[in-house]
Amino acid sequence: MTVRPRIAVVDYGMGNRRSVQKALEHVGAIAIISRDHDELNDADGLVVPGVGAFPLAMRNLTELGLAPLIRHRALQRTPLLGICLGMQLLFDGSQELEATAGLGLIPGEVTPLDAGGLRIPHIGWNEVSFERPSPLIAGLPAGGCPFYHVHSLVARPSDSAHRVGVAVYGERFATLVARESVFGVQFHPEKSSLHGLALLRNFVDLCRTAVGRAAQPVIGLRA
Secondary structure, eight states: OOOOOEEEEEOSSOSOHHHHHHHHHHTTOEEEEEOOHHHHHHOSEEEEOOOSOHHHHHHHHHHTTHHHHHHHHHHTTOOEEEETHHHHTTEEEEOSSSOEEOOOSEEEEEEEOOOTTSOSSEEEEEEEEEOSOOGGGTTSOTTOEEEEEEESEEEEESSGGGEEEEEEESEEEEEEEEETTEEEESSOGGGSHHHHHHHHHHHHHHHHHHTTOOOOOOTTOOO
8 A cells, every 4th residue: 555644734824835735635645734843743744835925934933943843854854845935945044025044954045036127026837947857856847847936036046956947037047946855846836737736746755755764864954
C-alpha cells in the first residue's frame, strides 16, 4: 500500500491555507493545518503558504515560535515548500515596507518587482522556464509551463544555483527556487491546474521518501 505522508500547512494567520490543504489531499497526502509545535515537528513535510506583507508574516512566525521550528525542520532535511509570500520568507530578508529579516534558509533578498511600466501587482498566468532540473518539476514539460502568479515583490537568490525556474514580467525574475530539501515557488500551484497539481504531487513524493528517515543535518544551512 502506498504510504500517505503527513504534511503540515503552517498556520501563522496569513495565506490561503485551506486551498493548499485540499490540493495536497487531492494528490495523495494527509494534510493538516496547524501551528501546534508537536504536530509540525512530527510532520513528514511542511508547507509555508502566505499572502500579505513580509514584516507582519515574520512577526507572526516569531511570536508563535514557528520561525525557529521551521529552521530546525529544514536542518533535519524535512521537505519544506514555501508558496508565494511563503517563498519570500525563506530568504535572508525583505525590503517590503521596512527592512525585515527572513528565515535565512536561502541566501538573497526580496525587493520590489521592476515591472517596466506594467501593472503592479503582477496577476495572472505566466510562462515559467526551467533553468535546471529539480525533483519538484519531475515530469513537467522540459521547456517550462504556465503557473498562476499574484505578487508585487520578487526574491533575488544570491547564488544562481538556487534558481530553478524563471518568468518574465517587465524583468526576468526567479519564481522557483531550491536549496537541498528547501523549495519555494512565487506562483500558486494550488491555483495552477494540472501542472500545479503535478508539482505538488512531486512534493508529496519527496515527503513520502522522508517518512521514517533519520534526521541528518544539511551542510550549509544555518541554524
